[in-house]
Every structure is written in structure tokens, then in C-alpha cells.
Amino acid sequence: MTGYKVAVVGATGAVGTKMIEMLEQSTLPIAEVKLLASARSAGQTRKVNGVEVVIEELVPDSFTGVDIALFSAGGGISKQFAPEAVKRGAVVVDNTSAFRMTDGVPLVVPEVNREALKRHKGIIANPNCSTIQMMVALEPIRKAAGLKRIIVSTYQAVSGAGAKAMEELKRETLAYLDGTPKDQLNPEILPCGGDKKHYPIAFNALPQIDVFADEDYTYEEWKMINETHKIMEDDQINVAATCVRVPVFSGHSESVYIETEQELTVAEIKDLLAGAPGVVLEDDPSQQIYPQALNAVGKKETFVGRIRRDLHVKNGYHLWIVSDNLLKGAAWNSVQIAETLHEMQLVGVK
Amino acid sequence: MTGYKVAVVGATGAVGTKMIEMLEQSTLPIAEVKLLASARSAGQTRKVNGVEVVIEELVPDSFTGVDIALFSAGGGISKQFAPEAVKRGAVVVDNTSAFRMTDGVPLVVPEVNREALKRHKGIIANPNCSTIQMMVALEPIRKAAGLKRIIVSTYQAVSGAGAKAMEELKRETLAYLDGTPKDQLNPEILPCGGDKKHYPIAFNALPQIDVFADEDYTYEEWKMINETHKIMEDDQINVAATCVRVPVFSGHSESVYIETEQELTVAEIKDLLAGAPGVVLEDDPSQQIYPQALNAVGKKETFVGRIRRDLHVKNGYHLWIVSDNLLKGAAWNSVQIAETLHEMQLVGVK
Numbered sequence: 174m175t176g177y178k179v180a181v182v183g184a185t186g187a188v189g190t191k192m193i194e195m196l197e198q199s200t201l202p203i204a205e206v207k208l209l210a211s212a213r214s215a216g217q218t219r220k221v222n223g224v225e226v227v228i229e230e231l232v233p234d235s236f237t238g239v240d241i242a243l244f245s246a247g248g249g250i251s252k253q254f255a256p257e258a259v260k261r262g263a264v265v266v267d268n269t270s271a272f273r274m275t276d277g278v279p280l281v282v283p284e285v286n287r288e289a290l291k292r293h294k295g296i297i298a299n300p301n302c303s304t305i306q307m308m309v310a311l312e313p314i315r316k317a318a319g320l321k322r323i324i325v326s327t328y329q330a331v332s333g334a335g336a337k338a339m340e341e342l343k344r345e346t347l348a349y350l351d352g353t354p355k356d357q358l359n360p361e362i363l364p365c366g367g368d369k370k371h372y373p374i375a376f377n378a379l380p381q382i383d384v385f386a387d388e389d390y391t392y393e394e395w396k397m398i399n400e401t402h403k404i405m406e407d408d409q410i411n412v413a414a415t416c417v418r419v420p421v422f423s424g425h426s427e428s429v430y431i432e433t434e435q436e437l438t439v440a441e442i443k444d445l446l447a448g449a450p451g452v453v454l455e456d457d458p459s460q461q462i463y464p465q466a467l468n469a470v471g472k473k474e475t476f477v478g479r480i481r482r483d484l485h486v487k488n489g490y491h492l493w494i495v496s497d498n499l500l501k502g503a504a505w506n507s508v509q510i511a512e513t514l515h516e517m518q519l520v521g522v523k
Numbered sequence: 524m525t526g527y528k529v530a531v532v533g534a535t536g537a538v539g540t541k542m543i544e545m546l547e548q549s550t551l552p553i554a555e556v557k558l559l560a561s562a563r564s565a566g567q568t569r570k571v572n573g574v575e576v577v578i579e580e581l582v583p584d585s586f587t588g589v590d591i592a593l594f595s596a597g598g599g600i601s602k603q604f605a606p607e608a609v610k611r612g613a614v615v616v617d618n619t620s621a622f623r624m625t626d627g628v629p630l631v632v633p634e635v636n637r638e639a640l641k642r643h644k645g646i647i648a649n650p651n652c653s654t655i656q657m658m659v660a661l662e663p664i665r666k667a668a669g670l671k672r673i674i675v676s677t678y679q680a681v682s683g684a685g686a687k688a689m690e691e692l693k694r695e696t697l698a699y700l701d702g703t704p705k706d707q708l709n710p711e712i713l714p715c716g717g718d719k720k721h722y723p724i725a726f727n728a729l730p731q732i733d734v735f736a737d738e739d740y741t742y743e744e745w746k747m748i749n750e751t752h753k754i755m756e757d758d759q760i761n762v763a764a765t766c767v768r769v770p771v772f773s774g775h776s777e778s779v780y781i782e783t784e785q786e787l788t789v790a791e792i793k794d795l796l797a798g799a800p801g802v803v804l805e806d807d808p809s810q811q812i813y814p815q816a817l818n819a820v821g822k823k824e825t826f827v828g829r830i831r832r833d834l835h836v837k838n839g840y841h842l843w844i845v846s847d848n849l850l851k852g853a854a855w856n857s858v859q860i861a862e863t864l865h866e867m868q869l870v871g872v873k
Contacts, residue, residue, distance in 0.1 A: 326676035326778035411835035428676035485761035
């Protein structure tokens with residue numbers, strides 16, 4: 174069988190699991206899928222296209238003969254092992270934040286800036302989940318009318334914090350409904366596994382994703398600002414972000430307010446989005462049609478609705494943008510980058 | 524016992540129940556609490572200050588001898604019965620949207636515009652829950668530096684849709700965790716009891732509160748715009764709103780972006796809010812301190828945190844504003860209006 178040898182690093186995680194599914198559905202010619210994880214998970218098996226594949230422990234030589242390596246095992250693992258993969262001739266698509274803002278590393282949403290792939294030197298970064306879906310929805314508007322500013326508030330699902338955070342939501346929810354007081358829900362992961370304090374997510378909204386950084390913005394908020402500038406190749410877009418975790422298992426929603434350079438009618442924005450790659454327009458208030466997280470789960474597209482003009486400010490518009498954060502926000506965008514590398518002949522079978 | 528005879532209309536509802544609690548805690552001199560509801564609930568009893576009170580059927584003559592009537596039984600009931608109460612000499616504090624935008628009816632958040640009470644002609648309107656908490660938090664900033672614009676995205680709790688919506692969230696949540704597919708959750712109330720279609724709220728986010736109206740804004744969004752103008756007595760503030768229901772039982776959260784007329788430092792905003800009536804500043808990123816819906820439940824204050832300056836736009840600021848929508852957003856604000864009427868000698872015992 175001819176085709177690529179593809180490695181998935183972090184094969185047992187929430188995103189890694191979805192990467193396997195996306196590879197199964199992919200048009201990429203694949204000869205072999207290699208599953209890599211920590212020593213703890215090595216020896217377990219996962220089905221890939223109906224065949225049991227044994228998970229191997231991740232070591233530098235895991236990448237010998239690998240053409241494409243998809244990483245989603247945390248930034249530390251990427252920093253350590255992505256260069257090892259490149260050294261052995263693999264092209265890395267990294268879903269962590271390790272290399273996203275590194276000069277010379279393309280940060281790619283295929284619908285938006287596939288041309289940036291031409292400049293890759295072995296590593297391509299997959300953007301942050303909340304940024305990707307916003308880029309897919311806003312790029313058609315930016316191209317048509319320019320973007321002056323973005324003010325976004327997110328409603329992010331717990332699957333973005335991994336499989337254990339999903340278990341935490343389930344556990345806390347059942348305990349709360351069983352009468353456990355909120356102070357005895359014993360949160361251990363959210364809002365952020367790496368931070369000092371943990372709070373319940375069940376029936377709550379937590380305005381913290383990732384740890385706090387400069388100017389009292391969280392890293393997640395910084396990612397939305399910096400990655401937007403890099404992907405759209407325009408530092409002049411004013412991006413303001415507030416990132417919030419809500420008790421949803423999967424599917425990120427975003428309330429996005431924009432101001433464009435040129436005026437558009439709402440009908441024109443709807444037309445632009447209806448014809449845009451990767452976008453599904455779901456916008457009919459008369460029929461109560463608008464995107465919903467529950468409906469987006471399992472789908473690769475970005476759903477956009479609630480499109481309205483600002484009643485007072487010229488060139489101001491609202492959009493409600495929803496996508497499956499594990500798919501377009503992570504696994505699917507990574508596999509789609511691999512497919513695009515293949516299409517553009519930027520990766521070859523060794 | 525001297526004091527007011529206070530009627531609660533809609534005594535069995537989610538807000539009516541809290542109105543009774545707030546009256547129990549109130550400094551208002553109360554001689555008697557009269558509980559009114561539909562014929563269906565008449566004859567049931569509720570404890571008020573430890574004494575069983577029989578719920579009576581609401582009829583026009585229910586208000587004979589009543590000094591203060593708190594209404595929260597839907598706009599239709601208010602339209603029909605508030606004038607009957609006024610005719611019989613009662614002062615009405617109405618928690619529905621029936622009279623909020625009516626000329627001559629004060630729309631009051633005591634921390635913001637108590638002086639408007641002086642103009643009352645029998646009916647005082649209690650603003651919409653999502654508007655009230657935003658007004659409490661923004662008024663100190665408006666007074667100090669002027670407000671040019673507000674862009675708000677809400678994270679609203681289901682208790683705002685009533686006690687049955689809370690039961691719906693619980694039922695759907697348990698069914699979903701028990702493996703019921705999302706298409707078989709049988710939603711009957713949310714997003715809006717009076718609308719055609721219903722969607723699951725469990726583990727979802729619904730960008731519809733109340734029915735759709737002009738310009739594809741929902742009524743909830745229109746309320747935030749129009750009520751802000753009326754309460755702050757300034758039509759020139761540009762308000763843009765997106766209202767979203769999230770799977771939280773009680774406690775509305777709001778991601779609020781503002782632009783002020785004059786520049787303020789973040790420290791100045793924090794100082795203003797720390798000293799403002801009805802506000803609790805909860806803002807220390809180094810200790811992961813920020814307002815949370817779960818923590819606000821049962822409290823009368825409005826909690827504000829995540830205060831940050833816009834990194835690109837002068838005079839632009841973010842705030843995260845949380846309050847118990849059944850208390851400050853409804854029952855407590857109504858009882859607080861009654862207390863203020865008493866303090867200002869705008870209501871008398873008959």
C-alpha cells in the first residue's frame with residue numbers, strides 16, 4: 174500500500190482520539206498510522222480503520238520513516254520531540270501552543286492562509302481552537318470589507334481542557350444534582366490543570382482559560398489576539414478577547430462583534446458566509462435557526478448565525494460562531510493541514 | 524403592628540418565592556404580607572416569617588387596603604391588574620416588562636437613579652435582570668468618566684425563565700448523562716416558553732432569550748439597549764447586546780466591554796467599583812479571584828472582576844459582571860425599590 178506513514182503523538186487524549194477518526198475519514202493516501210503516547214499508555218491498542226494498532230512509547234526514534242507527525246500531547250512534549258521528528262524527515266503538524274508564535278513556523282487555517290504552508294521548515298502550527306473557528310468565519314468578511322476590530326466573548330466547552338475535564342464536568346454535575354453543596358464538589362482540574370486553584374464548572378461559568386499572563390489577560394485571550402494577527406497577517410486589527418469556560422462537553426460558541434473598514438449590509442455578510450469554505454450559515458430568526466454547540470458536535474464545519482448590524486455604530490456587526498473544538502478546533506484542522514500539504518505537494522512519501 | 528400591607532402577585536413563581544424571602548429580610552416596616560396568585564394556586568400556603576399565609580386568588584379587590592404591591596406574574600397579569608391596584612391606592616413595583624418603557628413610569632435601579640422614583644404615578648417598573656446588574660457596575664464608571672458605548676454578551680441562567688425551566692435543565696441533564704441522545708431530550712420550555720420551537724439547554728448554549736423582534740435582535744437584547752438608555756437617562760450611549768442562555772441554574776454572568784469618554788486606569792476603575800453601592804469587587808488574577816455565578820447565588824450584590832484595558836483601543840475596558848438574577852435581578856431590586864420609596868417618603872401607610 175502506497176501512501177504516507179502518519180504518526181499521532183498523544184493518541185490516547187481527547188484530541189488524539191479525534192485525530193485517528195479524522196485520519197480514517199481523510200482523503201490523504203495513508204500507508205500506515207503509528208500511534209505514540211507516554212510509557213504509561215504504551216501497549217494499549219486503538220482501532221484504526223478496523224485494525225487494532227498497538228500504542229508505542231514516544232521516543233526520538235519513533236519518527237524514523239514517518240512522513241507526517243500530528244502532535245497533541247502538550248507543549249512540553251512538542252518542544253522536546255517535534256525537532257526530533259523533523260530531524261528524521263517528518264513534517265510536523267503541532268496542535269499545541271509550543272511553536273505557534275515562533276518566527277518561520279506557519280500558523281495555518283487552510284481556509285484562510287494555506288499559502289503560508291509554502292514557507293514551512295518542518296513544523297506547522299495548528300492554531301488555538303477558539304481562534305480557528307473565528308478565523309474561518311471572519312476571513313470572508315475581511316477579504317470583502319476589511320476588518321478594523323474584533324471584540325469576542327467565548328463560551329468554551331470543557332473538552333478543550335481534555336478528557337479528564339469532561340469526566341470532572343460529569344462527576345460534578347451528578348453530585349450537584351444529588352444535593353452535594355457547591356463547596357464540596359472537589360474540582361481538581363478546571364479552570365486550568367496547571368494553575369493553583371480549582372473551581373466547579375457544573376452549572377457555573379468560569380472566566381479563566383489557561384493561566385493569567387500580562388495585563389491580566391489569560392494566555393487563551395492572548396492567543397486569540399496574537400494568533401489572529403499572525404493568521405490574517407495584519408497586526409492592525411484590534412482584537413479584544415474574554416475567554417470563558419461553560420458547562421458544555423464539546424462545541425465552542427463565540428459572541429463576536431466586528432467593525433469593518435467598508436460598510437456591508439447584513440444580507441451581503443450572509444451571502445459571503447453562505448459561499449465561504451468551511452462555513453455553514455445557520456441564520457433564520459423567523460424559524461429560530463441559529464448555531465448551537467450540541468448540534469455542532471461531530472461536524473467539521475464552522476456554523477455562523479445571529480448576524481446583525483450594530484443599531485448605533487456604522488460598520489459594526491454581531492455574529493454567533495460555533496464549531497466542534499475537538500474537530501475544526503484541533504484534530505480536523507490538523508488533518509486538513511496534512512491534506513493541504515499533500516495537495517500542494519509540500520510533503521512527500523519517504 | 525404598624526407598617527405597610529404588602530402584596531406579592533405571583534407568589535408561587537421563582538421570583539415570587541424570592542420576593543417573600545427578601546421581604547422577610549427587609550428593613551421595611553411591614554404589618555402584613557398578602558400572597559396572590561392564579562386560581563390554580565389559591566388555597567396553598569407559604570410561610571412568611573414563620574407564619575403560614577394562605578395564597579389568595581388574584582382579583583381586582585385583592586388590592587383593597589394594600590400599600591405596596593410587588594408584581595411578578597407575567598406581563599399580561601401586570602397590564603390587567605396593576606392599574607386596579609393603583610386605583611385602590613397601592614404603589615405597584617412591577618417586575619415584568621409591561622410598563623418599563625412607558626412614559627411616566629420610572630424604571631429604577633436604586634443605586635443608579637433613585638431620584639426617578641419622585642416622578643412615579645403609582646407604578647414603578649423593575650428593569651430586566653440582565654440590565655440591572657450591568658447598570659449597578661457601570662454607573663460608577665459613567666459618573667466618573669462618561670460612557671460612549673457598551674458591547675455586552677450575556678451568560679444567563681435558566682432561573683430567569685422560571686421554575687419550570689430549572690426543572691427542565693435538571694431533567695435534560697440527567698437524561699443526557701444517562702445516554703439519551705440530544706434529539707430525544709424533549710425540551711418544552713427553553714429557549715422561550717412563548718416561542719414555536721424548543722431546544723435542549725443541557726450542555727448547550729442558546730443564543731436566544733425571549734422572542735425575536737426588529738432587526739433580528741431578541742426582545743432581551745432590545746431590553747438591554749432601551750432600558751440602559753432610560754435608566755442612565757442618556758440615549759447617546761451606544762449599546763450592543765447579545766443575550767445567551769447557558770446551563771446554569773441561577774446567577775447571570777456578563778462579559779461587558781465599554782468605551783469611556785475620559786481615560787481611566789484599571790486601578791482607578793477598581794477603586795471606583797470597590798467604593799460603589801451594591802458592588803463587590805472580586806478581581807485578583809494572581810489569586811484566581813473573579814466573580815462566579817455559583818458563588819453569587821443567594822447574595823444581593825453585583826460582583827465585578829476581570830477588569831482590563833483594551834490593549835489597542837484607548838478608553839476601552841473589559842469587565843466580568845455577575846449577580847443573582849432572581850435577587851438583584853428581580854426580587855431584591857423590587858423590595859429595595861419599596862425600601863427606597865419608604866426612605867424617600869414616597870409611599871404611605873393607608
